Amino acid sequence: MVTNAKSIVPAIVTHPGSILKKELKARGIKQKDFARAIGMPAPNLSELIKGKRNVTETIAIRLEDELGIPFQNWMNLQNRYYYVMKCRQELDAGESKALAEEQSLRTLLNMKVIYEYFGISSQNVSDRLSALKEKLAIDLNELQSLEVNTDGYFKRSENLRVEEVNMRTWLLLAWSEASRAEIAESYTPEKGLEAALSIARKANEKSLSPSSLKEMLNKNGIAYLHIPKLDAAPIDAYSMMTAVHPAIVVTYRHNDLDKLAFDVLHEIGHIRLHINSGKSFISVENGYSSKSQLEREADQFANDVLIPPHIWNMIVSAKPDSLSPHAVVHAIAREAEKNGISASIAVARYKHETQCYNIRRYRSLKITG
Secondary structure (H helix, E strand, C coil), rough: CCCCCCCCCCCCCCCHHHHHHHHHHHHCCHHHHHHHHHCCCCCHHHHHCCCCCCHHHHHHHHHHHHCCCCCCHHHHHHHHHHHHHHHHHHHHHHHHHHHHHHHHHHHHCCCHHHHHHHCCCCHHHHHHHHHHHHHHHCCHHHHHHHHEEEECCCCCCCCCCCCCCHHHHHHHHHHHHHHHHHCCCCCCCHHHHHHHHHHHHHHHHHCCCCCHHHHHHHCCCEEEEEEEEECECEEEEEEECCCCCCEECCCCCCCCHHHHHHHHHHHHHHHHHHCCCEEEEEEECCCCCCCCCCHHHHHHHEEEEEEEECHHHHHHHHCCCCCCCCHHHHHHHHHHHHHCCCCHHHHHHHHHHHCCCCCCCCCCCCCCC
């Protein structure tokens, strides 16, 4: 934010009476003697020195006659005092209004997180809010419509531990950053599928990274962003259609590369199948996907792209040497690798479908780069 030097209001307002007090002290003149010399009652001079009485033209003439300090200097000091006081009153009124606005926002958003995210540290509330509004690509008054148009935001499992303020804060940051993102390519459903297939191939080759994800999505007209996770805001991914392009925003909550690939493919599924202008989808841990047809469709899209159905049928049909869960998982991993599928991706899908999560082999790579 650019600051106009002319608009800066001094923190300390200097009344001409304080200047007069210093002048009398420097000259060794007692106030009662000076009052008599300029024909002013001593109490009135005392009020002038304390800033409770102003310098008039008549007083300024007497001060010039007695002290030799020009009339215009005294009038300039008094006019400057008038001006600064007026500016301070306007500033105080503006600051009070800004404080009320910020307090209202704090009931909806984690303002501390937002200010830190954008590097805003001003002590002045008006300046903080002005800087924030310049940074955001969305009007704060649009928060309500943003929530209403985010499918799943108010349809979470009742057992999910969340803080509404942090959920809303993350949502605001995600939408704002996605709206600011600039990508050269335009989007089509065909490009969405191309991006999904490229991501699935790299995921199965164990060569996927956040930078390659971004490159593949941007190349096909989809913005890709990362917003840090917030406490009690268990969001995995978010997809939306901005005014010019679709976007996917992720959190890296689990530091799991296979899960990241699935989450991104899930959101591509929403973009290809469900999203229209102004609509968005949010994926939260243990959320409402089992109850939503749209979420099931996005899950199916991600599953089918990562592991084509005919290959998955072959993988789960593999016969293990033993019926123990460990032997079954090993057989699935071996069959997956024979068919060009990552063992960790196939095993993760099997564990999810069977709800058998106590097998620790074939873990995903961590997110790096």
